[in-house]
Amino acid sequence: MKEKHIIDLLENRSFASLNESERTAIQAHAANCSSCARAYEATQVASSLLRARAGEAVEPLPFFHTRVLAALRERQNEIPAFKRLWQTAGALVSSMTATVALLAVFSFVIPGTQTSSTAQASVSNGYSAEEVILNQNDLQDEQASDAQVLTTLYPAEDSGAR
Amino acid sequence: MADGKAFSSPPDHSQRTLLANRNEQGKIEQGSDLELAQLARAGDESAFAEIVRRYSPRVFRFASKFFRQRSVVEEAAQEVFMKAFTQLGSYEGRGSMEGWLTRITTNTCLNMLRTAKRRPELASADLSEDESTWLENQLSEVAAERHRSSERSFVAADLADRVLENLSADDRVVLTLIDGEDASVKEVAELTGWSESKVKVQAFRARRRMRAAVEKLLGKQLPPAVAGGSG
Numbered sequence: 323m324k325e326k327h328i329i330d331l332l333e334n335r336s337f338a339s340l341n342e343s344e345r346t347a348i349q350a351h352a353a354n355c356s357s358c359a360r361a362y363e364a365t366q367v368a369s370s371l372l373r374a375r376a377g378e379a380v381e382p383l384p385f386f387h388t389r390v391l392a393a394l395r396e397r398q399n400e401i402p403a404f405k406r407l408w409q410t411a412g413a414l415v416s417s418m419t420a421t422v423a424l425l426a427v428f429s430f431v432i433p434g435t436q437t438s439s440t441a442q443a444s445v446s447n448g449y450s451a452e453e454v455i456l457n458q459n460d461l462q463d464e465q466a467s468d469a470q471v472l473t474t475l476y477p478a479e480d481s482g483a484r
Numbered sequence: 485m486a487d488g489k490a491f492s493s494p495p496d497h498s499q500r501t502l503l504a505n506r507n508e509q510g511k512i513e514q515g516s517d518l519e520l521a522q523l524a525r526a527g528d529e530s531a532f533a534e535i536v537r538r539y540s541p542r543v544f545r546f547a548s549k550f551f552r553q554r555s556v557v558e559e560a561a562q563e564v565f566m567k568a569f570t571q572l573g574s575y576e577g578r579g580s581m582e583g584w585l586t587r588i589t590t591n592t593c594l595n596m597l598r599t600a601k602r603r604p605e606l607a608s609a610d611l612s613e614d615e616s617t618w619l620e621n622q623l624s625e626v627a628a629e630r631h632r633s634s635e636r637s638f639v640a641a642d643l644a645d646r647v648l649e650n651l652s653a654d655d656r657v658v659l660t661l662i663d664g665e666d667a668s669v670k671e672v673a674e675l676t677g678w679s680e681s682k683v684k685v686q687a688f689r690a691r692r693r694m695r696a697a698v699e700k701l702l703g704k705q706l707p708p709a710v711a712g713g714s715g
Contacts, residue, residue: 364699374640376664380548387536
């Protein structure tokens with residue numbers, strides 16, 4: 323036993339679970355081995371401390387259950403409050419999304435539709451915007467030729483009036 | 485009796501309500517754990533109150549193995565019942581409700597210990613006079629006999645707590661249950677949800693750490709022949 327230290331035996335099991343013969347063997351070894359003696363002493367004290375600690379107990383106060391129920395109600399109320407907040411936030415987010423979508427529709431889709439309808443209208447009238455711009459000179463030419471026509475048609479009246 | 489005058493007059497509405505409540509309360513008080521759990525799950529507050537009333541002493545006793553302050557024990561117990569309420573669906577009445585609640589208590593306490601700050605290492609200089617005296621007495625053979633009866637003294641329990649505060653939550657749980665309460669490895673495995681081999685290894689290491697902490701404290705108290713000798 324002197325060669326084989328008893329520390330493992332002390333650490334493998336609780337001190338209280340050691341039987342009489344094991345304790346006698348430990349004591350015999352500890353008598354000639356100071357490190358094991360120290361370990362044995364410390365284990366004894368540790369065991370006493372743990373048992374002293376285990377003996378203590380706190381009892382519940384008479385109205386403990388009331389406190390628990392109040393805490394439960396409080397926690398249950400917290401959840402709907404959170405749900406309400408989440409729902410409000412959800413409604414806000416949805417309305418914002420709808421507004422953004424609506425704005426997007428107004429900004430991109432409807433103007434596009436108007437342009438296309440204008441184009442369609444131009445097509446139905448037989449000319450397009452480009453044609454109008456390109457034919458402006460022609461129009462001027464047409465106007466000029468009307469004046470010329472008038473001058474050509476009524477030259478005598480004009481000279482008579484003078 | 486024959487003319488019926490001896491019978492009490494028929495109860496009015498408020499009395500009837502009171503009687504009905506008493507009957508209901510009586511039923512709840514006599515209800516089995518499973519019945520109470522089912523009623524509480526269905527929203528019957530008084531059934532859950534009865535569960536708390538029935539098992540709070542057990543939960544308190546178990547939580548006070550890990551915490552000494554009443555406020556902390558109460559906090560732990562309250563948390564246990566809150567968890568129990570949310571987990572009522574998992575209680576099927578196969579095992580005892582006491583065992584079910586004890587498992588919840590163990591895990592709740594373990595979590596609370598894990599989140600609590602560990603104290604710096606306790607040195608013998610930190611000990612109060614009472615604690616030093618208690619340790620000295622422990623080392624004296626004669627006084628040890630005398631002290632065996634007063635092992636559960638406040639000083640010893642306080643010192644135990646201070647030593648345990650230096651250890652990890654897992655160490656505390658295994659030491660408290662196995663070395664302090666004589667629980668078996670299997671029981672601790674069931675309570676914590678750990679494997680039996682984990683409990684064994686944890687207990688082995690925890691004992692080593694506890695012994696080292698106590699040895700350090702005893703360093704001053706040990707007689708020079710013992711304290712300074714070689715192996």
